[in-house]
Amino acid sequence: MLELESIFSPGGVLSRHIAGFHVRSQQVEMARAITSTIENHRILVAEAGTGTGKTLAYLVPALLAGGKVIISTGTKTLQDQLFKRDIPAARAALKLPVSVALLKGRANYVCHYHLERSLQDTQLTFVNREEIRYLQWIERYAGYSKDGDKSGLSEVPEHAAIWQFVTSTRDNCLGSDCPSYKRCFVMEARKQAMSADIVVVNHHLFFADVMLRDEGLSELLPACNTVIFDEAHQLPETASLFFGESVSTGQLLDLARDAKIEALKAARDFTPLQDAITATDKAARDLRLAVAEENTRIALSEAFRYPGFKPALDQLLEQLDALVGALESQAERSEGLEHCWHRADNHLQLIRRWHDDGEMDGYVRWIEVFHHALQLHATPLSIAGIFQKQLAASLRAWIFTSATLSVKKDFSHYNHEMGLDGAQTASWDSPFDYGAQALLYVPQGLPEPQQKDYTDRVVAAALPVLRASKGRAFFLCTSLRAMQRVYELLQVADDFDFPLLLQGQGSRSYLLDSFRTIGNAILIGSQSFWEGVDVRGEALSLVIIDKLPFAPPDDPVLSARIEKMTNEGRNAFMDYQLPRAVISLKQGAGRLIRDETDHGVLMICDPRLITKAYGKQIWQSLPPMKRTRDLTEVENFFAAGRQPLIQPRLNQHQE
Numbered sequence: 190m191l192e193l194e195s196i197f198s199p200g201g202v203l204s205r206h207i208a209g210f211h212v213r214s215q216q217v218e219m220a221r222a223i224t225s226t227i228e229n230h231r232i233l234v235a236e237a238g239t240g241t242g243k244t245l246a247y248l249v250p251a252l253l254a255g256g257k258v259i260i261s262t263g264t265k266t267l268q269d270q271l272f273k274r275d276i277p278a279a280r281a282a283l284k285l286p287v288s289v290a291l292l293k294g295r296a297n298y299v300c301h302y303h304l305e306r307s308l309q310d311t312q313l314t315f316v317n318r319e320e321i322r323y324l325q326w327i328e329r330y331a332g333y334s335k336d337g338d339k340s341g342l343s344e345v346p347e348h349a350a351i352w353q354f355v356t357s358t359r360d361n362c363l364g365s366d367c368p369s370y371k372r373c374f375v376m377e378a379r380k381q382a383m384s385a386d387i388v389v390v391n392h393h394l395f396f397a398d399v400m401l402r403d404e405g406l407s408e409l410l411p412a413c414n415t416v417i418f419d420e421a422h423q424l425p426e427t428a429s430l431f432f433g434e435s436v437s438t439g440q441l442l443d444l445a446r447d448a449k450i451e452a453l454k455a456a457r458d459f460t461p462l463q464d465a466i467t468a469t470d471k472a473a474r475d476l477r478l479a480v481a482e483e484n485t486r487i488a489l490s491e492a493f494r495y496p497g498f499k500p501a502l503d504q505l506l507e508q509l510d511a512l513v514g515a516l517e518s519q520a521e522r523s524e525g526l527e528h529c530w531h532r533a534d535n536h537l538q539l540i541r542r543w544h545d546d547g548e549m550d551g552y553v554r555w556i557e558v559f560h561h562a563l564q565l566h567a568t569p570l571s572i573a574g575i576f577q578k579q580l581a582a583s584l585r586a587w588i589f590t591s592a593t594l595s596v597k598k599d600f601s602h603y604n605h606e607m608g609l610d611g612a613q614t615a616s617w618d619s620p621f622d623y624g625a626q627a628l629l630y631v632p633q634g635l636p637e638p639q640q641k642d643y644t645d646r647v648v649a650a651a652l653p654v655l656r657a658s659k660g661r662a663f664f665l666c667t668s669l670r671a672m673q674r675v676y677e678l679l680q681v682a683d684d685f686d687f688p689l690l691l692q693g694q695g696s697r698s699y700l701l702d703s704f705r706t707i708g709n710a711i712l713i714g715s716q717s718f719w720e721g722v723d724v725r726g727e728a729l730s731l732v733i734i735d736k737l738p739f740a741p742p743d744d745p746v747l748s749a750r751i752e753k754m755t756n757e758g759r760n761a762f763m764d765y766q767l768p769r770a771v772i773s774l775k776q777g778a779g780r781l782i783r784d785e786t787d788h789g790v791l792m793i794c795d796p797r798l799i800t801k802a803y804g805k806q807i808w809q810s811l812p813p814m815k816r817t818r819d820l821t822e823v824e825n826f827f828a829a830g831r832q833p834l835i836q837p838r839l840n841q842h843q844e
C-alpha cells in the first residue's frame with residue numbers, strides 16, 4: 190500500500206500524474222486526518238481554507254481505504270467535475286481499480302413512460318411547434334442513449350418546459366408497476382450506483398433519496414463505509430428542507446393534469462371523477478390567488494390574515510378529499526389511476542397535517558409564494574435530533590468539509606446545528622499569503638445599514654475604489670433590491686465607463702464567461718455569486734460587499750428558531766445569527782483570492798464591522814489580510830499591482 194506522505198510528496202504519484210499539483214503541508218495533514226477518520230469510523234468536521242487542495246485530501250484516503258464511499262457535493266457542476274475530472278485523475282495516479290458512478294436526481298433522466306404518454310397526447314398538452322420538435326428529438330435520444338441523462342441532449346435547452354413532461358417525479362413514477370420498468374434509465378442509474386465503489390451524488394439527492402430512503406435507494410447508504418460531504422456548510426439548509434414537509438399548488442395542478450389523462454384513458458364513462466379533477470384544479474389555482482404577493486415567505490399566522498387564504502385552503506381540502514374518493518372508486522381500472530389515487534391521498538394527508546393545529550409539534554409552518562405557485566411548508570425547528578438518529582443508525586465514517594464551517598476555528602455553531610456534538614474538528618488555513626496578496630478595506634463615514642439612502646452611500650464610497658481597481662470587480666449585495674439600485678447608480682455615474690453585468694441578465698455561467706472574457710467588467714450580483722464561483726487572475730481584483738449578510742429576521746423559519754432559542758435561555762444572535770452571517774461572509778470574501786498569484790481588495794461597506802462589539806469576531810474569522818480604512822492605501826495597493834492592467838472598455842449601452 191502506498192504511503193500518504195510519499196503520494197503527496199514532491200516527485201510522488203500525484204505530482205507526476207496530476208497537472209498543476211502543488212505540494213502543501215495542509216493537504217497531507219488533512220489526508221492523514223481523513224485516513225484516521227475512515228479507519229476508526231469516526232465523524233470529522235474539517236475546514237480547509239481556499240487552496241488547501243481538499244478534494245485530493247479526501248479522495249486519496251477514500252480510494253485507498255476501499256469499501257463503498259458516497260461523496261455528496263453542493264451542486265451538479267461540482268458533481269460533474271468530481272466524476273469527470275478529479276476522481277479519474279486520482280484513480281489513474283494511484284492505479285486503483287475502483288468503479289465510480291454518478292447519480293443524479295430523477296428529473297435528470299428521460300422517463301420512457303411519460304415520454305410515451307406525451308407522444309400519444311401531443312394535441313392535449315402541447316401547443317407550440319418548438320415543443321413538438323423537442324419531443325421528437327427526445328424520443329430519438331431515448332432510443333439510442335445509454336443513460337438517458339438529459340445533459341446528453343444539448344439541442345434541447347436545459348430549462349425547456351418540455352422536460353417536465355418527459356421526466357418523472359417521485360409522485361408520478363409508477364415504480365415496479367411501470368410497463369417500462371425493465372428499461373428505465375432511473376432504475377439503471379440506481380443499479381449502477383448500488384454496484385459502484387464510489388458514488389457521487391449531490392446534497393439534494395442525498396437527503397431526499399439516500400438518507401430518507403424515500404425512493405429505491407434503500408440499499409445505498411447501509412452498504413457504504415464512508416460518507417463525505419463537500420461544501421458541507423450548505424447542509425443545514427438542505428437538511429431542513431428535506432427533513433421537513435411541503436406541498437405546492439404546482440404539484441396539485443400536475444396531479445390534476447395526470448389524473449385527467451388517466452381518466453380519459455381508463456374511466457371516460459365516470460363523469461364524477463372528471464368533475465372532481467376540475468374542481469381540485471380550480472381550488473389549487475384559487476389558493477395561489479388568495480395571496481397577492483409573490484416571491485415571499487410568510488409565517489402561518491400571517492398567512493391566515495389574508496382574508497381569502499383560509500376559505501381557499503378549506504375549499505382545497507374539500508375538493509381534494511372528493512378527488513381522493515373518486516380516484517379510489519376507479520383505481521382498479523388502471524395502474525395510472527391507482528397511482529394518482531395514492532398521490533392525491535398523500536397530498537391530502539399532508540395538507541391536513543399542515544392545516545390542523547397540534548399536528549406538527551417541533552415544526553414551523555409557513556408558506557412561500559411564487560408567481561405561479563404557492564407552497565405550504567413545515568420545517569423542523571431543529572435538524573440536530575433527526576440527523577443524529579441517521580448518524581447513529583450504523584457504524585461508518587462521516588466527513589464534513591468546506592472552506593467555511595467555523596467562526597474563528599470554533600465549530601460549535603455548525604456541530605450544534607447538525608447534531609454533531611462530540612465530532613472531531615480540524616481546521617487548515619489557506620496556504621496563500623493573504624497579508625501580501627489581499628487588503629481588507631472598510632470605508633469611513635458610512636451610515637448604519639437601516640438608513641434609507643444606505644445603498645446610494647455605499648455606491649458613492651465604492652466608485653473611487655472601482656476606478657482604482659479599473660473595474661475587475663464583483664459587487665455582492667445582500668438583497669435583490671440593493672443589487673438593482675447599485676446597477677442603476679453605476680450606469681449613470683460620472684466618468685465611469687466599465688462594462689456592467691447584472692445577475693439575471695443571462696445564466697450564471699454566461700455571466701461568468703463574459704466577466705472573464707471582458708477583463709475589466711463589474712459583475713453586480715446577489716446570492717447566486719456569493720459562493721461556488723472561481724475567477725482566477727486579474728479579471729477579479731476587487732470584491733465589494735454591501736452589508737454583513739445577516740438573514741432577514743422576519744423570515745418565518747429564522748424567527749421561529751430565534752424564538753425557540755430565546756425560550757431555551759440561549760442567545761440566538763450570538764449562537765445562531767452571527768455564526769451564520771460569518772460563514773456566509775467568508776464565502777463571499779472567498780471569491781477574491783483563488784491562487785498564489787491573485788491579489789486584490791475586499792471592501793466590506795457595513796460600518797457594524799467596526800462599531801459593534803461582534804464586528805471583531807467577524808473580521809477575525811476572515812483570512813489574515815492587511816486591514817485599512819484609508820482610501821489612499823487602497824489606491825496605492827492597486828497602483829502597485831504587479832500585472833499590467835487592461836484598458837477599460839466602454840459600457841455596453843454607451844457603445
Ligand code: SF4
Pocket residue numbers: 300301302303357361362363364365367368369370373374375376
Ligand atoms: S419506472 Fe418510473 S421513471 Fe422509470 S420509466 Fe417508469 S415511470 Fe418512468
